[in-house]
Amino acid sequence: xxxxxxxxxxxxxxxxxxxxxxxxxxxxxxxxxxxxxxxxxxxxxxxxxxxxxxxxxxxxxxxxxxxxxxxxxxxxxxxxxxxxxxxxxxxxxxxxxxxxxxxxxxxxxxxxxxxxxxxxxxxxxxxxxxxxxxxxxxxxxxxxxxxxxxxxxxxxxxxxxxxxxxxxxxxxxxxxxxxxxxxxxxxxxxxxxxxxxxxxxxxxxxxxxxxxxxxxxxxxxxxxxxxxxxxxxxxxxxxxxxxxxxxxxxxxxxxxxxxxxxxxxxxxxxxxxxxxxxxxxxxxxxxxxxxxxxxxxxxxxxxxxxxxxxxxxxxxxxxxxxxxxxxxxxxxxxxxxxxxxxxxxxxxxxxxxxxxxxxxxxxxxxxxxxxxxxxxxxxxxxxx
Amino acid sequence: xxxxxxxxxxxxxxxxxxxxxxxxxxxxxxxxxxxxxxxxxxxxxxxxxxxxxxxxxxxxxxxxxxxxxxxxxxxxxxxxxxxxxxxxxxxxxxxxxxxxxxxxxxxxxxxxxxxxxxxxxxxxxxxxxxxxxxxxxxxxxxxxxxxxxxxxxxxxxxxxxxxxxxxxxxxxxxxxxxxxxxxxxxxxxxxxxxxxxxxxxxxxxxxxxxxxxxxxxxxxxxxxxxxxxxxxxxxxxxxxxx
Ligand SMILES: Nc1ncnc2c1ncn2[C@@H]1O[C@H](COP(=O)(O)OP(=O)(O)O)[C@@H](O)[C@H]1O
Ligand SMILES: [Mg+2]
Numbered sequence: 232x233x234x235x236x237x238x239x240x241x242x243x244x245x246x247x248x249x250x251x252x253x254x255x256x257x258x259x260x261x262x263x264x265x266x267x268x269x270x271x272x273x274x275x276x277x278x279x280x281x282x283x284x285x286x287x288x289x290x291x292x293x294x295x296x297x298x299x300x301x302x303x304x305x306x307x308x309x310x311x312x313x314x315x316x317x318x319x320x321x322x323x324x325x326x327x328x329x330x331x332x333x334x335x336x337x338x339x340x341x342x343x344x345x346x347x348x349x350x351x352x353x354x355x356x357x358x359x360x361x362x363x364x365x366x367x368x369x370x371x372x373x374x375x376x377x378x379x380x381x382x383x384x385x386x387x388x389x390x391x392x393x394x395x396x397x398x399x400x401x402x403x404x405x406x407x408x409x410x411x412x413x414x415x416x417x418x419x420x421x422x423x424x425x426x427x428x429x430x431x432x433x434x435x436x437x438x439x440x441x442x443x444x445x446x447x448x449x450x451x452x453x454x455x456x457x458x459x460x461x462x463x464x465x466x467x468x469x470x471x472x473x474x475x476x477x478x479x480x481x482x483x484x485x486x487x488x489x490x491x492x493x494x495x496x497x498x499x500x501x502x503x504x505x506x507x508x509x510x511x512x513x514x515x516x517x518x519x520x521x522x523x524x525x526x527x528x529x530x531x532x533x534x535x536x537x538x539x540x541x542x543x544x545x546x547x548x549x550x551x552x553x554x555x556x557x558x559x560x561x562x563x564x565x566x567x568x569x570x571x572x573x574x575x576x577x578x579x580x581x582x583x584x585x586x587x588x589x590x591x592x593x594x595x596x597x598x599x600x601x602x603x604x605x606x607x608x609x610x611x612x613x614x615x
Numbered sequence: 616x617x618x619x620x621x622x623x624x625x626x627x628x629x630x631x632x633x634x635x636x637x638x639x640x641x642x643x644x645x646x647x648x649x650x651x652x653x654x655x656x657x658x659x660x661x662x663x664x665x666x667x668x669x670x671x672x673x674x675x676x677x678x679x680x681x682x683x684x685x686x687x688x689x690x691x692x693x694x695x696x697x698x699x700x701x702x703x704x705x706x707x708x709x710x711x712x713x714x715x716x717x718x719x720x721x722x723x724x725x726x727x728x729x730x731x732x733x734x735x736x737x738x739x740x741x742x743x744x745x746x747x748x749x750x751x752x753x754x755x756x757x758x759x760x761x762x763x764x765x766x767x768x769x770x771x772x773x774x775x776x777x778x779x780x781x782x783x784x785x786x787x788x789x790x791x792x793x794x795x796x797x798x799x800x801x802x803x804x805x806x807x808x809x810x811x812x813x814x815x816x817x818x819x820x821x822x823x824x825x826x827x828x829x830x831x832x833x834x835x836x837x838x839x840x841x842x843x844x845x846x847x848x849x850x851x852x853x854x855x856x857x
Binding site for chain 1: 666669671672691692695696697698699700702704706710712713714715723724726727728771775
């Protein structure tokens with residue numbers, strides 16, 4: 232295989248060109264792997280966020296009804312499933328919060344603190360006070376940190392909540408900071424207090440369920456829909472829209488990745504053409520020595536093939552480093568869904584991108600190699 | 616002696632608009648083991664003729680027979696095979712591959728032919744020793760002098776035991792001492808191996824050492840001189856002093 236020997240020598244004889252080709256492919260691979268990793272990371276964060284911060288199954292009122300009346304019965308039906316960790320009846324509504332001259336619109340959640348904490352791990356986000364105080368103090372509230380700031384409300388202050396004709400006064404016994412937009416509107420109340428504010432009696436607006444196995448949610452939701460006339464919805468159903476939207480965006484991303492590869496392919500082809508132009512005379516000499524067209528083609532195709540594996544490996548390395556660096560950057564949770572971007576680097580993505588890159592690399596090398604093999608030996612030798 | 620090359624009415628025309636006749640119905644027979652020189656003014660078609668014989672170029676008309684095979688219409692693959700098996704080229708500039716050492720350059724035609732690396736290396740070393748470069752085996756072309764490189768090129772041309780060695784002004788770029796050395800080398804190899812040599816040259820002194828001199832003008836052989844002992848016998852009316 233003299234072709235391999237010549238190809239190797241060409242690469243070693245012109246390390247700059249080789250480096251250029253390697254870098255161009257490596258960059259394409261690196262960028263694409265990181266971009267795919269970011270999208271995957273966003274999905275993972277989104278799911279984690281959904282699973283951590285909202286019920287795994289939400290049971291809502293029957294059709295034509297605004298509230299759940301017999302929620303204790305419903306809870307006992309729900310509790311039968313072995314995967315159910317907790318079922319928390321919750322009353323959610325809107326009200327106005329007033330403190331001194333400040334007024335803000337709020338979303339209140341009335342629930343049993345123990346069950347609500349089991350459902351959403353509320354206490355993990357408490358930055359001041361104790362959510363469990365709501366068990367014993369009927370006119371107490373836990374307030375979102377940004378909402379407290381907007382109201383200029385200090386821990387321990389009393390403030391008023393008004394809904395239509397009902398106004399109640401509650402004491403801020405805790406401040407909660409979830410790191411999401413909820414911090415601007417959220418007020419936790421004891422269930423009875425929320426019911427007072429609503430004035431509809433002993434009702435809730437939903438029962439939130441937490442499961443030991445999040446993937447059991449769709450089955451349990453559909454079972455509940457069959458057994459009762461309530462509307463049960465799994466977290467997968469709730470986030471379906473956004474996940475579908477992500478998938479649609481993914482199509483555009485793939486077109487973008489393809490463009491990156493095409494550009495890198497042209498870069499490689501261009502480099503190969505430059506290499507071949509420089510070596511026209513040598514090609515002629517090899518032909519004079521008896522190298523046929525297939526052999527000349529083989530030499531240059533081999534050159535781009537040899538550079539393939541180091542390119543994709545370097546690309547993988549770049550992606551790994553970039554992924555780690557990006558993962559260390561703090562971003563505001565309001566614009567992303569967590570304080571750190573997650574880059575999911577999995578082997579399959581890398582292999583998939585690499586195979587594609589190798590293919591592009593190979594294809595980009597073929598045309599210049601073909602051109603080289605069709606050179607006229609006399610003219611090639613006469614080239615300076 | 617048997618005919619190794621027979622050229623019949625060979626014609627080469629360049630250009631599509633204004634036609635330029637580089638070779639004008641040339642007839643020529645070359646015997647095995649002959650050392651032939653071709654002289655003539657620049658642009659007279661010497662290189663063109665040599666490139667045809669060397670299977671680097673194809674005729675516009677006419678035929679070339681090599682060892683009884685009509686090669687004028689051979690496929691590109693077959694021509695490459697014949698270049699490798701039957702022909703050795705020496706150019707005016709050594710045209711060695713710059714990234715390869717002397718021994719690797721000489722090995723190249725053998726590697727192309729599919730000869731084992733070890734065997735090719737052995738043959739290359741023997742040849743380089745024969746051309747007096749046994750101590751420069753691993754030097755690259757840029758580490759050797761012009762004369763040394765041309766000797767490597769000679770060794771390379773001979774590596775595959777070609778039946779015909781063609782040289783287009785093989786000493787055109789060397790001083791007279793190196794030229795003589797190269798010529799003596801070729802002559803010695805010719806005596807030892809009975810190879811056929813076809814040399815284009817400007818150097819009349821060298822031409823006069825060969826067995827036959829052809830003079831080409833405007834794509835035609837205008838004169839042919841044959842060696843007869845120490846003298847040359849002219850076949851047609853012609854002048855050798857260009
Ligand atoms: N590729 C080519 N295209 C057009 N004309 C050419 C080409 N090669 C050679 N010629 C012309 O053919 C003639 C013979 O050239 P050449 O064989 O190189 O002459 P010599 O080697 O005797 O100097 C010259 O007039 C030259 O200009
Ligand atoms: Mg010439």
